[in-house]
Amino acid sequence: MGVLSLWKACLFTIHSRRLSLFLRETRAFGMYCAASSALVLDDNHVFDESPRGETCSSFEELMVPGDRLSMPKRGKLCPLVSRVLKTLNWGYAWEVGFRRAVNEHGLFHSMNAFRITVHIFASAQMLMEVYALLRDIVCYYQEHELDMHELFPALLDSPERSADVYNVLMKVFAANSMPENGLDVFLQAKSIGLVPNILSCNFLLKALADANRLDYVRSLYEDMKISGPVPNVYTYTIMLNCYSRRNYAQDAFISLAGEVFEDMERSGTSPNVVTYSTYVHGLCHVGCMELALDFIRDLLRRGLPLNNYCFNVVIHGFCRNGELYEALKILEEMRSCGVLPDVYSYSILIDGFCRNGNVKKGYSLIEEMALYDIKPTLATFSSLFYGLCKAGHADVSLDFFRHVEARGYEFDNISYDILINGFCLLGDMDSATKLFQEMANKNVLRNTSNFNSLISGFCKTGQLDKALETFRIMQREGIAPDTVTCNLLVDGYCREGQLEEALKLAEEMNQYDISPNAYTYTAIINKLCQEKRPVKARELIPLLLKKNILSELTVYSTLMDGFAKCFMFREALKLYARILKAGTMPDVVMYTILINVFCSNSKMREAYRLFEEMMKMGVNPDTVSYTSIISGFCRVGNMEKAWALFRQMLGQGILPNVCTYTCLIHGFCKLKRLDIAKFLVDEMKRTKIAPNVVTYTVLMAGYLRICRTGKAEHVLHEMEEKGIVPDDVTYLILERETEYAYGKPVG
Numbered sequence: 001m002g003v004l005s006l007w008k009a010c011l012f013t014i015h016s017r018r019l020s021l022f023l024r025e026t027r028a029f030g031m032y033c034a035a036s037s038a039l040v041l042d043d044n045h046v047f048d049e050s051p052r053g054e055t056c057s058s059f060e061e062l063m064v065p066g067d068r069l070s071m072p073k074r075g076k077l078c079p080l081v082s083r084v085l086k087t088l089n090w091g092y093a094w095e096v097g098f099r100r101a102v103n104e105h106g107l108f109h110s111m112n113a114f115r116i117t118v119h120i121f122a123s124a125q126m127l128m129e130v131y132a133l134l135r136d137i138v139c140y141y142q143e144h145e146l147d148m149h150e151l152f153p154a155l156l157d158s159p160e161r162s163a164d165v166y167n168v169l170m171k172v173f174a175a176n177s178m179p180e181n182g183l184d185v186f187l188q189a190k191s192i193g194l195v196p197n198i199l200s201c202n203f204l205l206k207a208l209a210d211a212n213r214l215d216y217v218r219s220l221y222e223d224m225k226i227s228g229p230v231p232n233v234y235t236y237t238i239m240l241n242c243y244s245r246r247n248y249a250q251d252a253f254i255s256l257a258g259e260v261f262e263d264m265e266r267s268g269t270s271p272n273v274v275t276y277s278t279y280v281h282g283l284c285h286v287g288c289m290e291l292a293l294d295f296i297r298d299l300l301r302r303g304l305p306l307n308n309y310c311f312n313v314v315i316h317g318f319c320r321n322g323e324l325y326e327a328l329k330i331l332e333e334m335r336s337c338g339v340l341p342d343v344y345s346y347s348i349l350i351d352g353f354c355r356n357g358n359v360k361k362g363y364s365l366i367e368e369m370a371l372y373d374i375k376p377t378l379a380t381f382s383s384l385f386y387g388l389c390k391a392g393h394a395d396v397s398l399d400f401f402r403h404v405e406a407r408g409y410e411f412d413n414i415s416y417d418i419l420i421n422g423f424c425l426l427g428d429m430d431s432a433t434k435l436f437q438e439m440a441n442k443n444v445l446r447n448t449s450n451f452n453s454l455i456s457g458f459c460k461t462g463q464l465d466k467a468l469e470t471f472r473i474m475q476r477e478g479i480a481p482d483t484v485t486c487n488l489l490v491d492g493y494c495r496e497g498q499l500e501e502a503l504k505l506a507e508e509m510n511q512y513d514i515s516p517n518a519y520t521y522t523a524i525i526n527k528l529c530q531e532k533r534p535v536k537a538r539e540l541i542p543l544l545l546k547k548n549i550l551s552e553l554t555v556y557s558t559l560m561d562g563f564a565k566c567f568m569f570r571e572a573l574k575l576y577a578r579i580l581k582a583g584t585m586p587d588v589v590m591y592t593i594l595i596n597v598f599c600s601n602s603k604m605r606e607a608y609r610l611f612e613e614m615m616k617m618g619v620n621p622d623t624v625s626y627t628s629i630i631s632g633f634c635r636v637g638n639m640e641k642a643w644a645l646f647r648q649m650l651g652q653g654i655l656p657n658v659c660t661y662t663c664l665i666h667g668f669c670k671l672k673r674l675d676i677a678k679f680l681v682d683e684m685k686r687t688k689i690a691p692n693v694v695t696y697t698v699l700m701a702g703y704l705r706i707c708r709t710g711k712a713e714h715v716l717h718e719m720e721e722k723g724i725v726p727d728d729v730t731y732l733i734l735e736r737e738t739e740y741a742y743g744k745p746v747g
Helices: 003-023 027-042 078-087 090-096 098-105 107-123 127-143 148-156 163-175 179-191 198-210 214-227 233-244 250-267 273-285 289-302 308-320 324-336 343-355 359-371 378-390 394-406 413-425 429-441 448-460 464-476 483-495 499-512 518-530 534-538 541-546 553-565 569-581 588-600 604-616 623-635 639-651 658-670 674-686 693-705 709-721 728-741
Strands: none
Touching (some): 098 107, 098 127, 127 148, 127 163, 163 198, 179 198, 233 273, 273 289, 273 308, 343 378, 378 394, 464 483, 518 553, 534 569, 553 569, 623 639, 639 658
16 A cells, blocks of 8 residues: 555545544553653643743654554564554554654655654544654754754655644744744645644743743744734733843833833733733843832732732842841831742742851841741752851851751752851861761762862862862762862962972863863962063963963963063063954953053153053053052152042042052152141041051151151051051161151161
């Protein structure tokens, strides 16, 4: 019997076979029921409107309980189709599988047979079976890199075109991260007059949104509005969610969301609580917390549906901006409106307060949760552990950890990691190691982050041998290191001066499928520069070029700073010229290094020209760059220019630091303008910038220069009262200034 004749026979008998199958209590019927039930468990996401990523699996992996039916090993495919037609039994189709059929009969014959089988099951409304067959075919095409566009006519063309096949195929593509192909199926269906159902279209729309294909999302959405299927509330909510997750400007998001609400109103569709929650989330994402809060209040006034998620996203938004007490007010408003806060409401606030150092308030909120019978989660307690460790109270954090553990909580590797980090920050590696070992004893799965925390602690406390031993344990346990792991060890080698070992590890990173980055070599270059070997550091440039990581400005800046500190100014300028030639835009750090180079040589015209160039190029100067150029002008005695730059700095809202003030005080003292110097010291105190030993030293030296010994002694007493101990440099300078003032021999 030919394929076409068989298909006509299928059309003639399929409806009668469906009826008789359901009336007979045969073994075949039992097997069909078992097969369908098993597939529902395996593919229950097919009819879910929220697609999840899925990996293509072979047809044989769809194991169905029950006896396997015997099939001829080298039989023809037409008898298979006949059996499926007569019994609607999934087992016959499953016995062969598309991959096996292609291997034995070729792609053309297999496609014809499975196409008919797909439409037979579709006509019988056995859509789970249709999904499994189509997924097997699609996965075969994907694995063998066959043209999906050739799949459509081979699979979809049939005397009886079923919209169900198109619907299911759209879902197969969407669920297997091929939403563009799903859109092609949608257009194919529309071209022959079939309208896919709204469930499949929503499934595809969300898959396109998750794939960040906004152009396709808009295209599908507009097509649905014009020619169907008619969008429903879930369609509009998917569109709002799509817009809310992107980094739009505030006005752009509000405009796009407004268009969706207008479409809903025109179609007579009422938003539900999820729609409103999604819009509130979008407003908070673009920073419109006040507008989101006003929207919630308007919903409450109109008696429209609202849940605690709406409030939670606003609370999170205020916490993210550091407005913690505003967020706390929303919690109270939430309760007064009859919307009960949940564990997430409190956890967001507790995390916010603890991260901002107010652990006491975080703890009081945990106590408040107990009053309302809300059980904290591991994440809730972890926030408190983090706050305590950040404040340097890792021991208190551990005590509270044990207290919570005694109440039946089983902590995960995140909670342990917070405590391990806390003890590492304090240098208490014994406590950190005990916690790390406790994880293994309690079968808490240790991950890369846990090992990195311990390795970092050992490296920072100079215990490189223990860091390397931890690294070996990590390898034995089969936990893959990452770039952070290797960079920590490279930095550890550099701290110990073992540069050859550091370079060796950087080269071995490829063995772990890890590519070294700019930080890897910056640590080595920085160590070489500290050892006054910038020329040796420069020899690494060809290697970095080969690995395509020299474009990182950090590497350039570190090397340039090394040349500058070794007074190799010409080499620093050559490197700057090379950077410009490569088309790389210098950043504020690099400009500051170069300004210091010119200032150190008293070439203030060149330094100031570079400072102006920095601003023209759109690189905003910071406190350090302003201090550098001010210091240079003070050094050459041009206090007029230094003072003008200081006023410009304040005008731009850039706050000076103790170094900025000290440079100016020193400059005015050299000109014997102690009145301005004293004014600057008072200004420091007013702005709560504490003078340091250098500030007091240059001020005392200034008074001694003009023979005001009493004033100098007064400054010395004030210095001692503040607990600032004069150093050897202080006494040396004071001695020299005294000799200079009273005409005694110097040196």
